[in-house]
Amino acid sequence: MNATARLREIARAVPPGGDWPSYAAAAASLDAAEGLRDAVPENRRVRIAVLASFTADPIVPCLRVEGARAGMWVDVYLGPYRQYMQELFAEQGGLLEFAPHVTFVAVDGDAMWDMYWAEGRPPAATFAAHALEPLMAAVDQFRDRGSGIVVLHDVIAPMSLAEGALAFADERSFSSCVPALNRELRARAAERPGTLVFPLADVVAEVGRRLAFSRRQHYRGHVTWSDRLTAEVAARWVGYAAAAVGLAPKCIVLDLDNTLWGGVLGEDGAHGIAIGPQWPGREFVDFQRQLLDLQRQGILLAVCSKNNEPEALAVIRDHPDMLIREHHLAGWRIDWEDKASNLRRLAAELNLGLEHLLFIDDSPHERAWVREQIPELAVPDLPADPSEYAVWLGSLPSLVVLQQTEEDRRRTELYREERVREQARIEAPSQESFLRSLRLRVGIEPLSDATMTRTVQLFAKTNQFNLTTRRHDEPTLRRQTAEGVWRVHTLRVADRFGDFGIAGAVVVEPRGEAWHVESLLMSCRVIGKSVESALIAAVARDARRAGATRLTAEFIDSGRNAPARTFLAQHGFGMLEDGLFARSLEEPGLEWPDWISPWGDERASVTAGVETT
Amino acid sequence: MTSNPTTDDSLRLLVAQVMGVPPDKVTDDFGADTAPAWTSLKQLMLISQVESRFGVVFSNQEVGELTSYRRFAELLRNR
Numbered sequence: 001m002n003a004t005a006r007l008r009e010i011a012r013a014v015p016p017g018g019d020w021p022s023y024a025a026a027a028a029s030l031d032a033a034e035g036l037r038d039a040v041p042e043n044r045r046v047r048i049a050v051l052a053s054f055t056a057d058p059i060v061p062c063l064r065v066e067g068a069r070a071g072m073w074v075d076v077y078l079g080p081y082r083q084y085m086q087e088l089f090a091e092q093g094g095l096l097e098f099a100p101h102v103t104f105v106a107v108d109g110d111a112m113w114d115m116y117w118a119e120g121r122p123p124a125a126t127f128a129a130h131a132l133e134p135l136m137a138a139v140d141q142f143r144d145r146g147s148g149i150v151v152l153h154d155v156i157a158p159m160s161l162a163e164g165a166l167a168f169a170d171e172r173s174f175s176s177c178v179p180a181l182n183r184e185l186r187a188r189a190a191e192r193p194g195t196l197v198f199p200l201a202d203v204v205a206e207v208g209r210r211l212a213f214s215r216r217q218h219y220r221g222h223v224t225w226s227d228r229l230t231a232e233v234a235a236r237w238v239g240y241a242a243a244a245v246g247l248a249p250k251c252i253v254l255d256l257d258n259t260l261w262g263g264v265l266g267e268d269g270a271h272g273i274a275i276g277p278q279w280p281g282r283e284f285v286d287f288q289r290q291l292l293d294l295q296r297q298g299i300l301l302a303v304c305s306k307n308n309e310p311e312a313l314a315v316i317r318d319h320p321d322m323l324i325r326e327h328h329l330a331g332w333r334i335d336w337e338d339k340a341s342n343l344r345r346l347a348a349e350l351n352l353g354l355e356h357l358l359f360i361d362d363s364p365h366e367r368a369w370v371r372e373q374i375p376e377l378a379v380p381d382l383p384a385d386p387s388e389y390a391v392w393l394g395s396l397p398s399l400v401v402l403q404q405t406e407e408d409r410r411r412t413e414l415y416r417e418e419r420v421r422e423q424a425r426i427e428a429p430s431q432e433s434f435l436r437s438l439r440l441r442v443g444i445e446p447l448s449d450a451t452m453t454r455t456v457q458l459f460a461k462t463n464q465f466n467l468t469t470r471r472h473d474e475p476t477l478r479r480q481t482a483e484g485v486w487r488v489h490t491l492r493v494a495d496r497f498g499d500f501g502i503a504g505a506v507v508v509e510p511r512g513e514a515w516h517v518e519s520l521l522m523s524c525r526v527i528g529k530s531v532e533s534a535l536i537a538a539v540a541r542d543a544r545r546a547g548a549t550r551l552t553a554e555f556i557d558s559g560r561n562a563p564a565r566t567f568l569a570q571h572g573f574g575m576l577e578d579g580l581f582a583r584s585l586e587e588p589g590l591e592w593p594d595w596i597s598p599w600g601d602e603r604a605s606v607t608a609g610v611e612t613t
Numbered sequence: 614m615t616s617n618p619t620t621d622d623s624l625r626l627l628v629a630q631v632m633g634v635p636p637d638k639v640t641d642d643f644g645a646d647t648a649p650a651w652t653s654l655k656q657l658m659l660i661s662q663v664e665s666r667f668g669v670v671f672s673n674q675e676v677g678e679l680t681s682y683r684r685f686a687e688l689l690r691n692r
Binding site: 022057058220 | 629676
C-alpha cells in the first residue's frame with residue numbers, strides 16, 4: 001500500500017463529522033504509523049497554521065485526520081491561546097518558521113461581542129472599522145514577511161441576542177454591528193491578494209447554532225466550538241489547504257441517468273426523463289445550477305455514462321430544460337465500456353492526473369467499482385435522494401477554488417480547442433509540419449501585477465512539467481524579485497486554434513558566470529508544442545547578454561515530473577550531481593525554434609523586479 | 614459502590630482516546646500526577662466527552678477534582 005492509501009486507511013476509522021475522541025485516536029494512529037510522514041510525497045504534505053481568539057486545540061487532530069482522508073499529511077501550527085495579533089505581527093518565531101501554506105485566523109463572535117461591550121455599544125460603522133483596522137494591519141505585516149494565503153472568518157453572533165425586535169433599526173445594536181463587520185471584512189479582504197474570507201456563518205447555519213457552539217465548554221475552558229462544528233470546519237479548511245497546494249479536484253465527471261436527470265433515458269425516452277421546472281425534475285435543475293456555478297469558477301465538467309451516445313447527446317443539445325449543454329463539457333465518454341476505463345481515457349484526453357478527477361454517480365455499484373479500480377480518484381457518496389443533490393454538492397468540502405483567472409474562465413473553451421488541435425496532429429505528416437501548422441506565438445515577459453495571480457496558480461498546480469515542484473507564493477515571488485535575487489518570467493502561448501494565456505514560468509538566479517534555473521514549469525496543456533525550447537532559449541539569450549557562460553538547473557524528482565527530466569536531457573543538460581544539471585552556453589542547442597513567432601517585446605532585455613502595470 | 618465493567622471499559626477507552634495513549638496505559642492511577650499527557654486542557658475535553666457520553670453534568674467543584682481515571686470512575690459510579 002502506498003503512503004496516500006495508508007493515510008486514507010487510517011482516516012476511514014472515523015466517519016466524517018464523527019466524535020472528537022475518534023479523531024484524537026486516529027490522529028494518534030497517524031503518529032504511530034512508522035515512517036508514514038516521510039513516505040508521503042512532498043506535494044501532499046501540507047502546513048496549516050491556526051490562530052484563534054478561543055481555545056482551538058481540538059481542531060488539530062480533526063485537521064490531521066480530514067487531511068489524511070483527502071490523501072494529505074497535514075502538519076498543524078497552533079498559535080498560543082488568543083495571541084493571534086502578536087503572532088501575525090511577530091518579526092520572527094514559530095509561525096514564520098513553520099512557513100504555512102494556509103493560515104486561518106479565527107476571531108469569533110464572542111471576541112467581537114466583548115470588544116463591542118468594552119467600547120460602550122458604538123455605532124455599527126465605527127465599530128466595524130475599529131475592530132478590523134488592527135487585525136488587517138497585522139495580516140498585512142504577516143503577508144509581507146510570511147508565506148501562503150491568509151483566511152479570515154466572517155463573524156456570527158454567538159447566540160440569539162436579547163436586543164429586541166427594534167434592533168434592526170438601531171445602529172448601536174450588536175445585531176447591526178455583525179453585518180457591518182462582515183461587509184467591511186469582505187471589502188478589505190477582497191482588495192488584498194491571497195487574503196480570503198471563510199464563510200463560518202454558512203457552516204454554523206448548516207450545523208445549527210445551538211449544536212455548533214457549546215456554551216458550557218466555552219465558559220469552562222473557552223472551547224467555544226462544539227465537536228460537531230470543529231469537525232465540519234476542519235473538513236472545509238482542509239479543502240482550502242488542498243486547493244492552496246494544487247490538490248483540489250479540477251474536473252467533475254458526471255453520470256447521466258438519475259444523476260444529471262431523473263429516470264433512465266434508454267427506458268423512459270427523451271420526453272420521459274425528469275428535468276424541468278416542476279417536481280419531479282426541479283431537483284435536477286438545481287443540481288445543474290450548482291454544477292454550472294462550479295464550472296464558472298474553472299472546474300471542468302465531463303460526462304461518463306452508459307448510454308447510446310447519439311441519444312444522450314441529443315438530450316444535452318436539445319432538451320428544453322437542460323442547463324448543462326455540450327459547450328459546458330470539457331469531454332465525455334458515453335458508451336457501454338466500463339467506467340473505470342472510461343475515466344482513465346477522459347483523464348488522458350484532458351491531460352489531468354486521475355487524482356484531479358471527482359466522479360459523481362448515483363449507482364453505489366459503479367462507485368464501488370471505480371474506487372476499487374482507481375483508488376486515487378475521488379468518489380464521494382451521492383445521497384440516495386435526488387432532493388439532496390444540490391445541497392450536498394454545495395457543502396462538499398473538497399470543491400474549493402481559491403483563485404480565478406482569465407485562464408480558468410476560458411478553460412472549457414481551451415479543451416474544445418484542444419480537441420480540434422488533436423485532430424490536426426493526427427492528420428499532419430510529421431511532428432515539425434504539425435508544429436508549423438499550429439502557427440505558434442510565444443511571449444516571454446517579466447512577471448507583472450497583471451500576471452501574478454495566474455503565475456502563483458501555476459506554481460501551486462503544475463505537477464508534470466515542473467523541474468522542482470516548488471510552490472512559490474505571491475509574497476515570496478514579490479520579495480525575491482524586489483531584492484533582485486530572482487528574475488521571474490512568464491510564458492504566454494497562442495496558436496491558430498486559440499489562446500492558452502499564461503502557461504508557464506521560469507525563476508532564474510543570475511549568479512554571474514553561471515545562471516541558475518531555480519524553477520521552470522509549464523501547464524500540461526502546452527506540453528508537446530516545443531514552447532519550452534523557446535522559454536529556455538530566452539533564458540540562455542539573457543544569460544549570454546549578461547556575460548554568463550553556463551546554465552545550471554535543479555531537478556527534484558516528485559514521482560510525477562518525468563516530462564521535466566526529459567526536457568533537461570533534450571536541451572543538452574548533463575548531470576553534475578544528484579539533482580543538479582548544467583550545460584555550457586557556448587554550445588548550440590538552445591535556439592529559439594524557427595516555427596515559433598515571438599510575441600510582442602519578449603526579445604527585449606528585461607530587468608529584475610515585479611513590473612507594475 | 615459496585616463497579617460496572619461495561620462503564621469501566623468504555624470510560625477507559627474514552628480516556629485513552631482523549632489523552633492519546635493506548636488503553637492499557639490507563640490504569641486506575643492514570644491522571645494529572647502520573648501522566649504528562651494529562652494536561653488541564655485535555656482534562657476539560659475529557660470532562661465534556663464523559664458528560665455527553667454518559668449523560669451526566671459535573672458540578673464546578675467536581676470539575677476541579679476530576680484529575681485521574683479513578684476519580685472519574687468513582688464519580689460516575691455514584692450517579
